[in-house]
Amino acid sequence: MESYIFVPMRQLWHPFKAVWSFYATGFREMTWGRTLWLLIIVKLLIFFGVLRLFFFRPTLSGLDAEQKSERVGQELRR
Amino acid sequence: MNVLTILDPGVIDWSRAQFALTACYHWLFVPLTLGLALVMGIMESIYYVKKDPFWKDVARFWMKLFGINFAIGVATGLILEFEFGTNWSNYSWFVGDIFGAPLAIEGIVAFFMEATFIAVMFFGWHKVSRGFHLASTWLTGLGATLSAWWILVANAWMQDPVGMEFNPETVRNEMVSFAAVALSPSAVMKFLHTVSCGWVTGAVFVVGVSCWFLLRKRNRQLAHASIKVAAVVGCLASLVVMGTGDQSGVQIARKQPMKLAAAEGLRQGGEGAPFSIVPGVEIPSMLSILATHDVNGYVPGIDNLLEGYTAPDGTVHLSAQEKMERGRLAIDAFSRYRQHRATQPGEAAKARQELTDHMEYFGYGYLESPEQLVPNVPLVYWSFRLMVGGGGYILLVLLAVVWLQRRGLLETTPVALWAGMLTVPAAYIASQAGWVVAEVGRQPWAIQHLLPVNVAVSQLTTTEVVTTFCLFALIFTILLVAEVKIMCNAIKQAPDVRREA
The missing domain is CATH 1.20.5 (Single alpha-helices involved in coiled-coils or other helix-helix interfaces)
Incomplete structure (x- = not known):
């Protein structure tokens, strides 16, 4: 049951997390x-x-x- | 009571000055954004093809300067939109959605394309593939160019209003053909001329900074590689500027002959009209060639346009006085329509038909004398010469720089390096002068033939406008000083990029 609901949700969430992480790291590592x-x-x-x-x-x-x-x-x- | 009888005359001049100040300030950043986007896109493409990290470092350096320019320039155009609503409210309502649609598209495109891909461009060097990064760099430039397209469509519509119909019920112009607005010859030429001017500005910026490096005998490899790309881009873009400038001249001769006559200081026109280089020095028949592509082409002068004339093909062009008479008929019909539309539909329909018949002269009805149709001739005349002279100087210097570099003589020719550095102010002066020709040359019109500036302006007091003008001048000066300082620091701290041995 869990695999039907939560695994696809996690997969769905993954691209958003990746984009968030991309921006967060970018801003964190900014210098000038x-x-x-x-x-x-x-x-x-x-x-x-x-x-x-x-x-x-x-x-x-x-x-x-x-x-x-x-x-x-x-x-x-x- | 109408707007002309109660308007403080100082409001028009100060509102125009404020808009000019904001637009000139905004235009300091836009061409460099457009131009640097192209140059750094080419540099990164070389890195992508050759897989040489040297070119990656070169591209990254110019990308940093692009970022500084972009950050300072971003949102400066918003002030223009504030001014439309506050200082030019009659105009803003009158233009209807014709102006709103391109600006809305520009806002959406600018936000989504530039904001998305600029982040990948700066943050993504080690996080995305080389191909994806390269695509993001080009898409950032494309986003900026598309933004320019929509802004210039809106501007071109003011110079050559097409694809709309005036609705006296709503007092707005309604778009009847989006294609006619977006793809009018004026819009296409304005876009190509303006964007290619941006490419030249970006190219000469790179050449100018690189020449400074060479004069200081530092960052030599970075400078030479940058000049190799940018000087060629600048030469090619200059040719595009010349070609589109020529086509714009033909377009202006057809749609805004008074602007052309003012730019030439031509009082009496005729066939085989001469081109004035400076007062007293003329090239016979050259203006006819430029304006009509015919050595004997007829070019009307200021007096011909005011007094009316018959073109060689037999077309009769009305005098300013006659246009003013017809304009007054249109305004009178508009007033009667507004007065009777609720109570006397028959009278209203008759008035509406009269308005439609004379609508093309609507704006002339607000003028008090034909002389109001003549823009500031000395300002337009000399701005035109600054624009063309600056462009010519840039092309000559870039050709010399390419030639000297290919022969390995560039570094040993300080005059060429100094001349290369001076192309940077020349590009800014020429492009700003170009806007002066375009905008001062079309006075007194806010919208050509339809709405003069004295009717387009809002009912404010001079004090209000002077206050915001001074505030703007102060803020813009501070921001500009900040930009120049940050930019100069970034150039001074340029990394010593070298090819691997």
Whole structure:
């Protein structure tokens, strides 16, 4: 019974484990890449945590499609 | 009340400046990514074929520089998308899904292809087979190139809007032919020209750094092997840039004649139009050859385009004033449609038909004078010369480097090594200048003929835009300094790669 259920599950799990191990080992063994990852994280924090949040709110956000059409339509009319 | 009467004029210029700053910054990284991907792919392929570990070490060194450039450049393009929603909201809504679809595909392709294979490329040297690793290296480059394809499709559509229909009900353009959008001649030429320009940039980066090694008399084997590959790649890519540039010129002459006239500073056109090298120095009939592939081809000048003209084949081209009149009819029909669509279907249908009849001139209706159709001529004119001059300089230097290296004279010719190093700034200046020609040259249009920038822009205050502009300039400068520092350190610490005795 066990062999029917658990062995295939283990086999199914194996590729995921291999991929996980591939990435984990890769990140663990990084040398100069650590500085780059730090830089990427800081950059993304600035982009999404500061710029996107406080400075770049889409002008039409909060409106549904009908309201957006109405707003832009109004601005394009002379 | 309409957008033109309440808009702070400073907003347009500052929003354009902000977008230009972001795009120019983003473009510092993209060409090097595209170019280094090709060069290191070839180097690793040589390793795969020859099984010589020397070539593996050479490829790994350039891969490291590719990684640094990729890490600093990644996500810088996202800022452009922030700006679409905030600074260019009318434009973003008006373009509809035509712009959204390519950008969405780009996001998915970039994320899955690049994120997957770049990891194998950096982490997989001792974990996957040589063949799988090589495939991953090429697929990383292919992923970056496909990303560029979709971005350039979106950009080309703004220069040459095709494959869509304007729906006045939703105030959006709706895609009627994906193939027409994705495979328009403008998109194909823009892609080939831009990507081959990236290949040149990557190649000259490798040549430039290698020349620096040779000048410092260090990493000689690495430098020579790198130059052997990159100089040839650079020469071939330069030829592709020239060929696609020629085809782009023909395309621009057909679709954006004002851009061509501005790039040449041509006030009065005609048959057998001359090409201006610098003011006062011209090659007779050359512009006609470049623009039409016919020595007697007709090329309209700025004044012809503003006043209207009849081409030699009898085609009548309307004056700017006439286009503006028709544009106003289109906008008036649009207004009446929006006003009557719920209450008077008959009137609305009539207005919609009038809008359809004059839609190709829609954007002209927002202009107040014909002169608004003329872009900044000196800026476009000199940017064009920087682009072409830079490209010519690069090709000449690369040919000289190939020739000298084959004769074993490269190391003993410091002038050639210095010239090789200078190809790096030349490539960046030329490619940035190319974008200035493409984008400043199409002003005042956000979307050619349909939407000028003064209508595409959002209703913000100048203070808001100036604040974000300054913030960007600061962040981008810090990031750029960080990149240059990390890149220079990596180059200085280059391993002394040697062939086994």
